[in-house]
Amino acid sequence: MKIAYNCLIVDYRDEVTDQKVSSFQKLVLDQALLGNVKGVILDVSAVTLMDSFASRSLLDTCRMTNLLGKRAIVVGMKPAVVFSLVDMDVELNGVETAVNVESAMTLIDPPADKIIKDIGEELDENEDSEESEGDEKDAVADAAQEGRED
């Protein structure tokens, strides 16, 4: 477990999937609450086998992290693990995933130049929507006037 670029990076290993799960989860949550941590990255690239118990513990850890108000992203799922989870029909709705640790870091703590680009795009979108909102307001006002004339 280490903190880098405001992300708590947790290495999930096969050994975590036993009775030590709850103490491990507590450890993760305690670390996640440290001041500069914006999100938790759960790296499962070393996990070769995931059964329903392991997937449940991973899902729970994500939900707990979200309840703390922090983002949780699972990274590095192996194809064999993905096959098993989907074939078994494990409910993983709401679990955010990324290809690797680097892309998860960018999602949790975007570099400054990306923020500037996104804000720029957002402003452009807002301008467009404001215009259309204005039109709607005019339409409502017109309708109100017509009503009064009647």
Added chain:
Amino acid sequence: MIGTTVSELATNIFRYATAGGEIRIAESSSRKTGIVIIAKDDGPGIKNLKKAMKDSYTTTVGSLGIGLPGARRLMDVFRIQSGRGTVVTVKKWLK
């Protein structure tokens, strides 16, 4: 897939079969090439097999209840017998 299935079956033996049990993994002896997994225990048995094979049914708190139905989906052949003790036989063909 094989690992996950073995893990699900072993979890069940650990949880429910207090008397213990065993899991055997072997090459399939029939005309098709594949792997056979037999999980056998002398536990109390499963009262309602139909329910046990349904998703989300479990008698354990905090369990997803998809072990057996999940294992059935992962494998090509799935057979379960339960009375006094339970025997689960699954097969996966080499594709």
